[in-house]
Amino acid sequence: MYGLQEINKEYNRRGDAVVAFRCDRLEIGAGEYVAVVGPSGSGKTTLLSLLGGMLSPTRGKVWLDGQSLYDLSVAERTRIRRQRMGFVFQSFNLIPYLTALENVQLPLVLTGLPATEQCRRATALLDRFGLHGRLGHKPNELSVGQQQRVALARTLVNDPRIILADEPTGNLDPTNRQLVLEILDESCRSGRTVVMVTHDPEAARHAHRQLRLCDGAVSEILVRNSTTKSGDAA
């Protein structure tokens, strides 16, 4: 699925180059559930952006199913995101002026699906997440947990093969956190690849692998029941 090869991402801050993320080699297999942990500013979101085709590395290659992601045009990367990726955000990033149903329809709008089919698929997913009575509600009329469920429905509505989640449980109470983690577990069980950035050790334990980042480098890889010190191994 993913292969990161001699990646280096630098930012320029007041004339000084700051390394946001570096990695000699990292692979994420299809259907794998990976948690990315580490302190703030350690490069977790940079890694997620690199995997999402939204942030080109300063050096190195990001491979996705044998294609060098950043050798593709912006339009092609956008198409890959639209067809194969789903994003989960810590603050849900729901569009405030759209209803729950319309928010879930949004990825389907971008694929050009007919309105009736958009509506059918979005309604089915919201029903599955227990939001059948909230279809016409706007985000500010929903509880925090309901908002995250709407966001998860939006992530899954176009049936992505890859889910990139940025602290999906960060703003949730224990009940909703558990619900979100169950949905991600279920997504992984159904063959999707999940990469989840999290500060929550309990959430990270749901993953097959944990990548610990420190100062932009992968310092430790924790596989269920084993630990590897490295930054260059899968």
Added chain:
Amino acid sequence: MGLRSLIWKELRERPWSLATSGLAILLGVASLVAIRHVTVASEGEVSRQLATLGANILILPKDATLENYYAADQNGGTLPEEHVSEVFLAGLTGVEKVSPKLCVPAELQGQSVTLAGILPQTEFRTKAAWQTVALFSAKPHTGCKKAKCAITANDALPESLATNRTIETLGETETVIGADVADRSGLKLGTKVTLLGETFEVLAILPRTGTVDDSRVFAHLHTVQRLAGMGEVVSAIEVMGCCEDAAGDLVPEIRKLLPDAKVVTISQVVQTQVGVNRLMANTSWFVLVVLTLVGGVSLAGAISANVRERRREIGTLMALGATPGFVARLFLIKALVLGLVGGISGCLIGLALALWLGPHWAAVEIVPLPQLMVASACAACALALVSAYWPARTAARLDPCICFREV
């Protein structure tokens, strides 16, 4: 759901933002449409009046001022009446009619009016026959473009004074009343009125012309001269040429003939009004430029602010697979909607303003100009698109990673 409904829902969410963004365009288009309507109507009215007045030449006392054509024949100075005879005895080419006029102040039923003494055309013909001078068979004007002063059946009516500037017959104790005077005094045909101590019978009431003739009272020239005690003098002599070319050629000849008089054509006299119209036309274009700048900058600012406050939403859309083109269209179509709404509303408000202000400001009736309105609405849309281009481009180039940040 599609792009259009996405734009519509966002617009509905922020109606005040919509109103303020479109307001500058609306005001701009409304002002332009109103000013242009009044200007075009005013220009049309001047052209119509010029056409009505025809290829006329005005002979005035040397010291007469020409700031106002209509006031030029009552500025106090006079000319000897014999100049009238000199003009038609000269047998000048292209002269169709000669109309002397003496204007004096008078009172009619307690109202101040201008009493204009005029000479009926029948007297000219009698005089010409008596003096064996063939005035109306003077040398024809070669290549004449429009002989508009030929006598028709309608010219025999006293009401034709309003359009022809001459009257066929007028008795020494008859009077013709302007429309405003008739309205104010309630005079009817055949009524007896007293002017300068003499009793006159109302021969005709002129139709409304929109000129100072509406507030004048006309009587026989020789009666007015006698009552005013001014002797055989006139305030002005109007010479009707057969066409514009003839009028142009006649001016130097009459100047040569009457060196102590001022000789001008009507088009020269109305130059001031034409200049005012030109100024209004130029002003309307200046207003267009200013409002284009103000409206454009205002809309560009509003769309830029909209892009700034929606950065996270744009990043999220891009993460979900929106192309830069989709994002740019989101803002360009929104701007187009604002331009269209502002443009159409501005056209309607501008037209309503013009219909209301036209008769008050410029004393002209406004006729809607569909082409101007369509052009204004199109210009508003184009302006909106141009104004939104850079903010839309900025939005399309936003870093999609912004979706991960707390903005």
